[in-house]
Amino acid sequence: MRNRKQSIFIIVIVVLIIGWMLKDTLSQGGIEDLKGGFKEVASYRNENNTGPVQRIYAVTVKDTADAQLIDYGNLKPHNKYGNTKVYYFLEGASVPSLLSPGEINFDAKYNSSCFALYEKSAMSNFGLVKNPFK
Template identity: 45%
Template sequence: MLSKRVKYILLGLVALLVGYILYDASEEPGIDDLKGTYKEVAMYRNENNTGPIIRIYAVTVSDTTRWDEMRQYGDLMLYTKYGNTKVYFFPADKPAPLELFRKQPNFDRKFEPYCLALYEKDAMSQVTFRRKPFGTVQ
């Protein structure tokens, strides 16, 4: 049988461990830590839960010169192993799609001239980040 002192020490260690886990979880970087203003304006996720999960996002950006941050934003988005995640970035002051589709093109072609960048993480976890994927941005 353990003495009261040992029980209190063990209880204290458990409380300390739980406190550390909570602190560590709250310190994870997130989208709110990025300096630019990002707003998700459209999202698509396929309903097929037996195959690869496909996620497509359209996001507006206030600062259109923060390429590294756009890539970080993409890295922070949900991803499922063997799935695919795409994030299209658009300037906040220009038109952006409000509806996305699974098949290419993922949105109405009239928005292509406004697309700043495309972040994609494919089924093999390979990341590609392309600036101006449809040519010159208006």
């Protein structure tokens, strides 16, 4: 009788733990849950899978006051062999539709519209620069 009660208790505990883990896994937020009204306009990823992978994004933001810019950048794909850049533009401003690799990622005429740049390096160091072209 005592072994049966212990078995039932252990089963209930295991089921509760599994249920809690599933709930936590399925209820994690994503980009659509962030404040700011983000919309990805353009993206670039080089075809090089053996060397440094470069990911570049142009994103518009509705509300810059409450925008979670760093959190958005952290949710973008990244690996240890490359870097990720996210250029932020105010919604309604001129935004590049074509991005390219290298140091200069879009035409200079869009520089004045870019209000922030998030960059994550190969060593997973990240930073946010406000007004990167001024």
